Amino acid sequence: MRIVLIYPPPWQIPSAGDPPGGMPFGPPKDVREHAVLDDGDFLSIPYGVLTIAAQARRAGHAVDVLNLADAPWRKVIAQIAASDATVYGISAFTANRRGMGAVARAIRQMKPDVHITASGPFVTALPLHTLRHYPEIDTAVVGEGEDTFLELIACLDARHSCVGIAGTAWREGDAVVLGPPRQLIKNLDTIASPFDHFTPPIVLTSRGCPSRCTFCGSPAIWGKWVRFHSVAYTIDTFRKALARQPVPVLFVKDDTFTAHRRRAMAIYKAILESGMNFLWGCDTRVDSVNDELLSTMRRAGCQAVSFGVESGCPNILARIRKRTTPEMVITATRMAQKYGMHVRYYMIIGNRGENEESVKKSIKLIKTGRPNTFIFCALSFFPGTEEWEILCAEQGVTPEIFFTNDFVEPSIELNRRDKLDLLLKYIKCSIGTAVGFDYTIEEREAVVDRLPNLHSVRVELANAYLRAGRFDAATRELDQAEALGFPIGGMLDNQRACVALARHAVDDARALLARAARRYPHSLVQRNQARLHAWERLPLGTRGAPPPLDDSVFLFKWAP
Structure with a gap:
């Protein structure tokens, strides 16, 4: 079976010279929303799309993957017109949900008999709403998609009904129906490696996170528990990834790469024993590292570690269920700095209960920790997260806002961006740097x-x-x-x-x-x-x- 998987643009992007208007899924009115087109993370095709494509290819299907994240609408139309498939899959985050709707409509207009399925974090959180508002989509894949998509295309290939497949939502006349949940894949090593066919910009060695932060959508996709690839599979993945990279640099983007410390240590030791020589970075939590782990990570090639810090205020950290403290942040930072790692803090501004005092505590934490990079993001309300549920309960918001508004993501920035811009300027001026802190020569010499x-x-x-x-x-x-x-x-x-x-x-x-x-x-x-x-x-x-x-x-x- 011929399949095309599409990662859509955030909206219908006009080409130079196109007349304004005339696009039902056109650019947001607020031009500052257009910054998403400069976001490297957004523009990179999701890892999950490539694993699904690899699974389908291993099963014998012909699969093309189109990354149209920043493609002008004329190019999108040309690519769809030139494609030839029986099944089209579209994967979307909240930021490109409107692009998903536009692409689905274009496919249906040009290829009325094909099957269109949608997946991704946004669809997983709102499968029935997605089907109701985008009538061109036949099936929604909910959650982990590899097994579900293979069963779906097997049914289509055999010309059987797709109704009732676990992990999907579908249409029955004018109604939309959500099926039973799909059992999560127990052994992740059975999944085809995307590096057998593609060159993803990142590597994933696990699925899920041990934490339950209120702003995070990971549990909605991966479930409540962390599942891991084996050490052997992970090392083989690194080898495959490095063979495809022109520069020996990898980014491990597990939610918490060091969640299982013994496994993590085994991976680092296997890297050292294998003789693989590359630089890499990862994301983790401050309560999931120790001195021995960081030392071995560094010797195994890790140059950068990114911590989800979020706030310097204990009350805020408790409210978002971070299960960390400012003191834990400083301890983890000092251990990483001992080995000269580039330390990055991810921070959130606008958490529930945020006030002048909590902002000052975040400023103090950064000035004390002296990370090499700190990044502030406004709190966003992603469907499927606890923050979204709280917003709905307290403000009367409903999922309809995603289909009646042109914003990229619902966040505290909406309608108050100027105030937040001023707040961020105040924060950076108070810290004394807009980006982060460098190591001194003496600190670098101590690391050597x-x-x-x-x-x-x-x-x-x-x-x-x-x-x-x-x-x-x-x-x-x-x-x-x-x-x-x-x-x-x-x-x-x-x-x-x-x-x-x-x-x-x-x-x-x-x-x-x-x-x-x-x-x-x-x-x-x-x-x-x-x-x-x-x-x-x-x-x-x-x-x-x-x-x-x-x-x-x-x-x-x-x-x-």
Whole structure:
């Protein structure tokens, strides 16, 4: 059976020159909502879509996957028209629910006899509403989709009725019906690896989270318990992923990668024993790490760890059922900083009970913890979460708002964005930085003393020396990192180019950037080349000092 799986745009995106209006699922009226089109996470096709595609291919079906997240509507129409399938699957978050409706309508208009199914977090939370408001959709897949989708296409292939399949909702005349729940997959290792066919931007090694935070939709998709891939499957997945990546960088995006500490430790030790040489980052909780775990993570290639901190106020943390404290955040941060990790805090502004005092406590926590990056997001009310249920109960909101409004996500930002923008400016001014804090040279040197044979910490120390104008020391550390087998040669060349240009050795800088680009034409390197080229084209008398180049050694900047 021929299948097309589509990740839709957030709305019908006009092409340049298109007349305004005329699109029932057109752009939001508030242009600030358009920022979603610059969100790298949103633009990346969901991992789950690719696992479903891999499952279907393994079962012998012909499957095409279309990532149309930022595609102008004319391109969407052209892609649908050019496709040839019996089944079309559309996966959507809350942010692209309207795009899902638009794509379903376009498919039905052009291909009236095909079967259209929808899935994803939004559909899982509101399957009956989705079917009622988007009549072009035949079936909704609810929750974990691999087994459900295979059963659905098997029924369609055999020309059997699809009514009654567990984990789906369907139509019976004018009515929509929700079927029984699908049993979750017990052994995740039975799932086909998406890396057998695709190049996902992330890796998942588990499903679910041990916590029950009120704002999180994970339990609605994955259930109340955490399920894990085995250590062997995970290591094999890393190998497959690295074989597809032009730069040895991976992002492990489990809800809590260290939820099972013994398993996590076994994975890190297996990486070290296997000789795999790559940099990676992960998300976790501050109550799911310890010193031994973080030390081993670092030696196994982990450069960055992101903690879901949310707030610095104990009352807020208790209200959202985070089950952590500010003291636990600081303890976990200090342990990660001991090994030179890039520490990132995810923060939420506008939690229930937020006030001036709670905001000041969040500011104090960040100033005390000194994370390398902190990110504030406004509280959003995703269907399927406890925060959404509370909003409905207290404010009389209903799911109809998702089908009658053009917002991207319902959050506390709606109708008060200007006030929140001012609040965020106040927060960043009070912290003293808009992004985060750097390690000092002394802190970087202490990390090298603890981990003298780890190449990545020497690259980070070299970067600190470079920024302090200690060019000989920076060069020495880069040479040491190379001798220890640092896996990203282009990053070393880029650092050396920055050193050369700081010394006014323009020819050397140009040659080093060219070599870095030959290794892999990374956008960071290309921007540096363009910056240097533009400076060299200026008349000699107007050039001034050589331009500063991007000298980042952070793995997020070096992802392909």
